Every structure is written in structure tokens, then in C-alpha cells.
Amino acid sequence: MTRAGTVPARLRRYAPFTAASLQGLLQYRATFLINALTAATAVGVQVFLWRAVYAGRSGGMPGGYDLPHLTTYVLLAQVLGLMQANRVDEEVSGEVQRGDIAVSLLRPVSYPLARFAAGLPVSLTNATLVAVPVVVLYALLLPLSVPSPQGALLFGCSAALSLVIGFGVNLLVGLAGFVTTNIWGVRIVKDSVVAFFAGQVVPLALMPGPLAAVAQALPFQGMVDGPLRLLLGRYHGPLEAASILGVQLAWAAALSALAALAWRGAVRRVEVLGG
Amino acid sequence: MIVAENLVKDFRVHERGPGLLGSLGTLFSREHRLVRAVSGVSFEIPAGTKVAYIGANGAGKSTTVKMLTGIMTPTSGRALVAGLEPYRERRRNAANIGVVFGQRSQLWWDLPVPDSFRILRGIHDIPDAVYRRNMALYRDLLDLDALGNTPVRQLSLGQRMRAEVAASLVHDPKVVFLDEPTVGLDLVLKEAVRELVNRVNAELGTTVLLTSHDMGDIRAICDGVLVVDRGEVVHSGSVHELLRTADTRAVLFEHEGDPAAPTEAIALIEARLDGASATVVDGGRIRVEYPTGRWTSRQVMGLLLEHFDVTDCVAPEPDLESVLRRIYTGGRRPAPRPEAVG
Amino acid sequence: MRPVSTTVRYARLTWQLSAVSMHRLTEYRMDFLLGAGGLLLRVVCQVAVIGMVFRQAPEIAGWHYDQVLFLLGFSLLPRGLDRMFTDQLWILARKLVQNGEFFRYLIRPVHPLFSLLSERFLYPDGFGELLTGAGLVWYAADRLALTPDTAQLLLAPVLVLCGTLILASIKTLFASLAFWTTNSFPALYAANQLGDFSGYPLDLYHPSLRWLLTWLLPYAFTAYIPASYLLFGRAPLLPWLFAVTAGLVALALAVWHRGVDRYEMTGS
Numbered sequence: 001m002t003r004a005g006t007v008p009a010r011l012r013r014y015a016p017f018t019a020a021s022l023q024g025l026l027q028y029r030a031t032f033l034i035n036a037l038t039a040a041t042a043v044g045v046q047v048f049l050w051r052a053v054y055a056g057r058s059g060g061m062p063g064g065y066d067l068p069h070l071t072t073y074v075l076l077a078q079v080l081g082l083m084q085a086n087r088v089d090e091e092v093s094g095e096v097q098r099g100d101i102a103v104s105l106l107r108p109v110s111y112p113l114a115r116f117a118a119g120l121p122v123s124l125t126n127a128t129l130v131a132v133p134v135v136v137l138y139a140l141l142l143p144l145s146v147p148s149p150q151g152a153l154l155f156g157c158s159a160a161l162s163l164v165i166g167f168g169v170n171l172l173v174g175l176a177g178f179v180t181t182n183i184w185g186v187r188i189v190k191d192s193v194v195a196f197f198a199g200q201v202v203p204l205a206l207m208p209g210p211l212a213a214v215a216q217a218l219p220f221q222g223m224v225d226g227p228l229r230l231l232l233g234r235y236h237g238p239l240e241a242a243s244i245l246g247v248q249l250a251w252a253a254a255l256s257a258l259a260a261l262a263w264r265g266a267v268r269r270v271e272v273l274g275g
Numbered sequence: 276m277i278v279a280e281n282l283v284k285d286f287r288v289h290e291r292g293p294g295l296l297g298s299l300g301t302l303f304s305r306e307h308r309l310v311r312a313v314s315g316v317s318f319e320i321p322a323g324t325k326v327a328y329i330g331a332n333g334a335g336k337s338t339t340v341k342m343l344t345g346i347m348t349p350t351s352g353r354a355l356v357a358g359l360e361p362y363r364e365r366r367r368n369a370a371n372i373g374v375v376f377g378q379r380s381q382l383w384w385d386l387p388v389p390d391s392f393r394i395l396r397g398i399h400d401i402p403d404a405v406y407r408r409n410m411a412l413y414r415d416l417l418d419l420d421a422l423g424n425t426p427v428r429q430l431s432l433g434q435r436m437r438a439e440v441a442a443s444l445v446h447d448p449k450v451v452f453l454d455e456p457t458v459g460l461d462l463v464l465k466e467a468v469r470e471l472v473n474r475v476n477a478e479l480g481t482t483v484l485l486t487s488h489d490m491g492d493i494r495a496i497c498d499g500v501l502v503v504d505r506g507e508v509v510h511s512g513s514v515h516e517l518l519r520t521a522d523t524r525a526v527l528f529e530h531e532g533d534p535a536a537p538t539e540a541i542a543l544i545e546a547r548l549d550g551a552s553a554t555v556v557d558g559g560r561i562r563v564e565y566p567t568g569r570w571t572s573r574q575v576m577g578l579l580l581e582h583f584d585v586t587d588c589v590a591p592e593p594d595l596e597s598v599l600r601r602i603y604t605g606g607r608r609p610a611p612r613p614e615a616v617g
Numbered sequence: 618m619r620p621v622s623t624t625v626r627y628a629r630l631t632w633q634l635s636a637v638s639m640h641r642l643t644e645y646r647m648d649f650l651l652g653a654g655g656l657l658l659r660v661v662c663q664v665a666v667i668g669m670v671f672r673q674a675p676e677i678a679g680w681h682y683d684q685v686l687f688l689l690g691f692s693l694l695p696r697g698l699d700r701m702f703t704d705q706l707w708i709l710a711r712k713l714v715q716n717g718e719f720f721r722y723l724i725r726p727v728h729p730l731f732s733l734l735s736e737r738f739l740y741p742d743g744f745g746e747l748l749t750g751a752g753l754v755w756y757a758a759d760r761l762a763l764t765p766d767t768a769q770l771l772l773a774p775v776l777v778l779c780g781t782l783i784l785a786s787i788k789t790l791f792a793s794l795a796f797w798t799t800n801s802f803p804a805l806y807a808a809n810q811l812g813d814f815s816g817y818p819l820d821l822y823h824p825s826l827r828w829l830l831t832w833l834l835p836y837a838f839t840a841y842i843p844a845s846y847l848l849f850g851r852a853p854l855l856p857w858l859f860a861v862t863a864g865l866v867a868l869a870l871a872v873w874h875r876g877v878d879r880y881e882m883t884g885s
Contacts, residue, residue: 034807044822045813049677052677056678185648185653185655208669348878362881369726384736393633398725
């Protein structure tokens with residue numbers, strides 16, 4: 001890796017993957033509209049559900065969330081979900097199944113990094129073209145809680161880390177294509193289990209004790225619950241905020257290492273079995 | 276058996292510039308133009324014949340085959356296959372035809388090959404005796420059993436193509452359309468596929484329409500050739516007739532003389548035969564290539580016999596590929612201007 | 618005479634395809650377990666969410682925990698059946714038009730839609746949904762001490778069947794858009810996603826959304842309305858079920874046929 005010149009020069013090699021991915025995306029302009037619709041309906045279900053809960057309850061706030069807080073959580077949880085939907089799992093498993101993955105070995109770039117470069121524009125396009133309109137729509141319809149500047153700043157850092165975690169998870173799911181032909185099944189598991197433990201459906205604070213403890217111990221909480229706790233100021237003192245970010249950072253590193261390891265295993269397999 | 280009358284097919288092509296800006300452009304505009312893929316093709320293929328339908332890439336041959344198989348409706352004109360207009364009575368037509376579409380599979384992707392055949396037997400209502408006879412034949416010639424219980428999506432191209440060819444024939448169709456049927460096959464299996472097609476044609480009178488880039492396929496299977504260029508039939512006849520349109524022929528000969536110094540012989544030939552060229556090929560033989568419009572083979576042979584002590588002489592048939600290449604590149608009329616719309 | 622022989626023929630083909638698929642099921646046991654297990658896990662997550670919601674309030678929009686579980690379980694029955702028979706439509710939406718492979722359904726002497734569906738017949742993943750759905754319905758009915766009358770018992774399978782037809786029609790409708798857009802996966806996905814609303818009581822939602830789920834994309838008829846009937850013995854909209862099913866099937870087939878015609882014009 002160190003042989004090949006300066007860091008910016010090396011990074012520039014990944015730009016074509018980003019450009020190609022963006023180009024591919026723009027061909028399906030309908031996708032964005034549909035993604036927006038999907039996210040908006042998902043938020044809709046949750047918001048309606050929780051509004052009914054708040055209407056039917058007898059006092060006290062679930063997990064310390066009042067309705068505007070919870071609505072904000074539910075809304076932004078979908079936004080983070082959109083940003084982590086970077087298609088990497090689909091593309092990688094597709095390449096594995098078609099056997100195209102062998103071709104990737106011929107390129108003078110790191111495959112995981114190339115995938116990251118290709119996934120980034122998907123995330124960012126989803127964030128700008130899809131998430132912004134959805135957030136604006138709900139901001140007009142429902143009372144939301146406005147985050148502090150400090151919260152927003154911490155959220156920004158945390159969201160960036162959540163992208164890395166989400167990428168690692170997706171890459172691992174994609175590489176599962178080497179182990180099973182039913183990638184669809186793996187993705188169903190991922191979509192439901194990861195989203196659940198990430199806190200994309202219900203904040204971790206609302207889960208019963210043992211379940212919340214399990215969720216805290218898994219990397220997925222860094223994808224949604226962590227960033228949103230920082231945004232909504234649901235921590236005590238700077239130390240806890242730092243620890244949320246620290247845990248995310250550790251998981252991001254661990255998952256990257258795991259993905260690299262899995263990739264190395266995949267390469268060995270391709271070399272032996274030819275894909 | 277197959278009739279095409281003035282078949283025309285136009286496509287709308289959406290303009291898209293190159294690169295990122297180009298695709299950004301498509302976000303905002305939907306300009307398109309009409310491209311004529313097939314322009315008034317007419318031909319007739321009698322029952323029981325084996326015809327190669329050939330043309331350069333983009334000559335409109337796959338579009339024509341799509342119209343003949345009922346997958347595509349012509350813009351104008353008419354096609355008849357076994358008495359039916361394929362695109363009008365698609366399902367009835369489907370019972371009469373078999374299709375191999377090169378790279379694209381028609382098998383059940385998630386199922387092993389034997390299951391695909393079991394289903395084909397059901398949907399075509401193939402009588403037991405016919406099914407058993409055909410499967411025995413395929414096992415024999417194509418070694419279908421070797422494909423085992425692997426789902427089609429996991430087969431190699433060569434393995435899959437064997438199954439595809441067999442699947443196109445299993446219901447004893449009246450007509451079979453073969454598009455690159457031997458792609459991905461080794462020489463032995465290529466031979467086997469060719470033998471299978473020829474045998475089915477001889478025994479059942481199946482009409483064969485072959486499109487292939489493999490000249491070996493064409494020579495081994497077909498007795499007639501239709502050459503399409505720019506969506507029009509530019510040659511129709513037997514393979515032999517096509518070869519006769521070659522504008523150069525060649526003669527190779529050996530002679531008693533100094534094999535170390537052929538320069539003299541070459542100079543002599545090129546001086547006497549205007550427009551011919553002579554070269555030394557391996558084994559010391561001299562190859563004389565001459566324009567057919569200028570010299571007859573009798574004149575050439577006469578000259579050689581007169582001046583050399585000829586010990587061996589061959590006149591190979593002209594090479595089909597170069598004949599075709601000349602048709603594609605030489606016989607080009609100016610391209611019709613695409614009509615701009617919208 | 619002809620309709621009868623056609624029906625017999627398709628019934629026989631269906632039988633053959635089922636036999637082939639069952640054979641496959643035993644051969645790829647791992648894949649089957651993964652798909653069915655994945656769907657099971659998804660339901661477990663959904664049940665967990667419902668459980669957490671009911672930790673906060675004993676009753677939501679007039680529904681109790683077990684009733685919501687019953688509704689969720691019932692919604693999985695038509696879903697599972699639909700998935701078992703029509704999942705090839707996803708492939709149509711995603712790539713069959715785009716990569717030109719749709720041609721193969723036009724060169725077989727059976728109805729192209731049947732030919733298409735035949736490629737993922739009795740798709741094993743659907744069993745997961747069907748079984749968890751049945752389990753959930755059973756469990757909830759038991760806890761609610763539900764005692765259905767004869768009419769309810771007789772109607773129950775019909776309700777599931779109509780629900781399946783509605784889901785299959787919605788899928789066909791949106792997958793057929795691929796004939797115009799070459800890739801209708803996002804549209805199909807979004808329509809499918811809206812179906813997630815139907816696992817919960819429609820009373821939760823804003824009236825406009827309720828209207829949409831009843832009359833525009835009638836997911837209400839696949840779970841909320843039949844489940845309400847089975848739970849409470851009343852569902853004012855139930856009489857509409859057959860009309861909605863028939864109308865939607867007709868619409869889906871019409872769009873499909875228009876789409877195939879278009880494919881024949883453009884070949885893409």
C-alpha cells in the first residue's frame with residue numbers, strides 16, 4: 001500500500017468508482033422518488049403508532065422521551081437508515097454470484113475501498129435527494145425537537161462513523177454470497193435484525209433491560225441509536241458523549257478489520273476455486 | 276416454412292451524451308431519434324432446409340430473428356412461420372419452434388437441467404415415446420447426464436449451451452432458430468451439436484435457421500445462406516454460390532526448380548498475370564492470388580503449366596470469412612440518414 | 618370444452634411444477650432454512666416491537682396486545698402464500714426486461730405470466746412466513762379464547778385466498794411497470810413496503826392513509842378487514858372484498874398484457 005505514492009494520489013484511484021456509481025444512480029431517477037416514499041411511509045407507521053401510544057397512556061414519558069423527541073428520533077432514524085442503504089451488500093453479492101468478483105482481483109486497487117468509494121455517493125445522494133425532502137415534509141406536519149448546535153456537531157461526527165459501520169456490515173453481508181446462494185435470506189435477516197438492534201425501529205431506551213443490554217453490546221447501536229442520542233442530548237456530561245463516539249470508533253475499526261479479513265478469505269477462495 | 280415479406284423494424288433511441296454530464300442530461304431531456312434496424316427484408320426458406328442468416332454486428336439479424344420467433348412485432352411487413360404470424364399467435368407459434376438465443380438462457384435458472392426438461396415436457400405436451408427417444412439421443416450426443424443436479428445458474432457456459440440446444444429441440448419443433456449455438460463449446464462438443472442439428476434435420480425434416488459468427492457452424496450445418504447488411508438481404512443462395520462471388524481466387528503449387536530462389540518465379544508470375552500476387556508459403560509452395568474478374572482459372576493454370584514443372588497443385592475454395600468481409604466493407608451503400616424526431 | 622381442457626392442462630402443469638419444487642426444497646435445505654429462518658426472525662422483531670409498544674400502554678386505538686398479534690399473524694398468511702407462488706415478479710421488476718431475458722416466456726407455449734411464475738414456484742422462503750403466521754394466529758387465538766362460529770370458520774380460508782390474490786395482483790401491477798421503465802424494482806419495493814402498514818390496526822392511522830390502504834392499494838383487505846371480522850365478528854367493509862379482489866386481478870392482468878404488447882414493440 002505504501003509503495004504507491006502519496007495518500008491523495010492513491011485516493012484518486014478510487015474516484016472512478018465514485019463517478020461510475022453516481023452515473024449509474026442517475027439513470028434511475030425514479031429510484032429517489034420511490035426511496036423518499038418508502039422512508040416517508042416507514043416514518044408514518046411509527047409516528048402513528050407512537051402517537052396512539054401517547055394518547056392511550058396514563059402519564060410519565062416512555063424512556064424519558066416526549067412525543068416531539070420521539071418523533072424526531074423516528075424521523076432521523078430513517079434518515080440514517082437511508083444513508084446506510086448504500087447498495088454495497090447487493091452489488092457485492094451480485095458480483096460473487098455472477099463470478100465477476102474474480103475480475104476485481106485484476107484491478108490495482110483494494111476491493112473493499114473501491115466498494116466504499118462506490119457506496120459513498122449512494123449514501124450521499126440518498127441523504128440529499130431523499131432525506132432532506134422527507135425531513136422537510138415531516139417538519140411541516142409535526143412538532144419536532146430542534147437540536148442544539150453542539151448536538152448537531154456531535155451528530156455529524158457520529159453519523160460519519162455510522163457510515164463506516166454500516167458499510168462494514170453491508171460488505172460482510174455481501175461476502176456471505178460465498179457461503180450461501182440465498183443472499184436474499186441473508187439480507188432479510190440483516191434488514192430486520194440489524195435495524196432492530198440499531199434502534200432504527202425503537203430507541204434502545206425503550207427496550208426492556210436485558211434486550212437493551214444486548215443491543216448496547218452489539219456494533220449496530222452505533223448506526224442509529226448512538227448518533228441520535230448525541231443529537232438529542234441524551235447523555236450525561238461530555239464524558240458519556242465521548243464514550244459514545246469512542247465505542248463507535250472502536251466498532252468502525254473492528255468491522256473494517258473484520259471486512260478486510262473476510263475479503264482476504266474470499267480472495268483465497270477465488271484463487272483456489274476460481275470464484 | 277419461413278416467409279418474410281418486407282419486414283421493417285424501427286426503434287426509438289434515446290440520446291445520451293457520454294460520461295457523467297451525459298447521464299445528467301437525461302434527467303432533463305428525453306430526445307430520441309428513430310433508427311431503422313431492419314429495412315424491408317424479404318426472403319423465403321423452404322421446409323426442411325438449413326439456412327445460415329449472417330451479417331455483421333448490428334446488421335439487424337437478431338431483430339429479424341426476434342420477429343420470426345414472435346418476441347417482437349414488426350413496424351411493418353409480415354412474417355410467416357409454419358403458416359402462422361408469430362407475433363400474432365405467439366403461443367401457437369411457440370409450439371412449432373425451438374429457440375437458442377446464444378448467451379441468454381431459456382432454462383429454469385434455479386433448477387437443475389433434468390427438472391427443466393421435465394417441465395418442458397409438461398408445457399409442450401410431449402408424448403412419452405418422443406420424449407424418451409429425444410432424451411436418449413441427447414444423452415448420447417451431448418452427454419447431458421454429466422450436468423447432474425447442479426442448478427442452471429451454476430453451470431459453465433459450455434455446459435449450459437448443451438442443455439439449451441437440447442431444450443430447443445426436445446419437443447420436435449418444425450423450425451429451430453439457433454443463435455450462436457456453439458458459443459463456449461470445445462471442438463468435440465461443437466461437432467456433437469452440429470451432428471445433432473443435422474440429424475434432427477435429416478430424420479424429422481426440421482427447418483433450421485442459424486445465426487452464427489462461427490464459420491465452422493455455417494459450413495458444417497447449412498446448405499443455404501442469407502447475408503444481411505444494414506437490415507437488407509444482400510445475398511441469398513447456397514454456400515457454394517456465395518463462395519463463387521469471391522473477387523479473388525488462389526492457386527498453390529510446387530515445382531521442380533530451385534526452392535531456395537523463388538524470387539524469379541514470383542517475378543515471372545506477377546509480370547505475366549496483371550493484378551495477381553505471388554508469395555511463398557510454408558513448405559516452399561508458391562501461392563498465387565488473382566482477381567477473378569481479370570483471369571480465369573484456365574488462364575492461370577495454363578500459364579503455370581507452361582512455365583513450371585509443376586509437381587503438386589491445389590486450388591482451395593475461397594475463404595468464407597473474407598468473402599463476407601468484402602460484402603460488409605466493399606458493398607456499402609451510403610448510410611440512410613436517421614430521421615430526427617422530437 | 619376448451620376452457621375446461623385449458624384449466625385441466627394448467628392444473629396438471631401446476632402439479633408438476635410443485636413436484637419439481639418440492640424436490641428442490643429437499644436438495645437445498647440450507648438455503649431453505651436461511652430464507653425461512655430470516656423471515657421468522659423478521660416476525661420475531663416485529664412481535665418484539667409490538668411488545669415494547671404495549672409496555673407503554675395497555676390498549677392502543679382500541680386494540681389489545683393479543684389482538685394485534687392475531688392481526689399480524691393473519692397478515693402473514695396471504696403474504697406467505699403470495700411469496701410462495703409469485704416471487705419471480707421481483708426478478709421481472711429488477712432485471713428480466715433490462716437484460717432482455719424476458720424473451721424466454723414468449724417462446725413457450727403457455728401463458729407468459731404462468732411461464733414466468735413457474736420459475737420460482739413454491740418458493741421455499743414463503744413457508745417461513747406461512748408457518749410463523751399460522752403459529753401466531755394460533756397462539757393469539759388461544760390466549761384470546763376465540764370461538765369462531767361456522768360462518769367464520771368457513772370464510773377464513775376464502776379470506777386468506779382473496780388476500781393472496783390481492784397481494785399477487787399488486788405485485789404483478791408494479792412489476793409490469795418494468796415493461797415501460799425497464800426497471801420497476803423501486804416502485805414494486807415501495808408498494809410492497811406500504812404493505813407493512815397492514816400488519817397493524819388501521820385505526821392507528823390518519824383517515825387519508827386509511828383510505829389509501831383501503832381503496833388505492835387495498836392492503837386493508839388482506840389483513841385488517843378479515844382479521845377484524847374474525848376477531849370481533851364484524852367488519853363493515855367485508856362485503857367489498859370480492860369486488861375489490863376481482864377488480865384488482867382484472868386490472869393487474871390488463872396492465873400485464875399491455876406491457877407484454879409493448880415489449881413486443883420495442884424488444885426491451
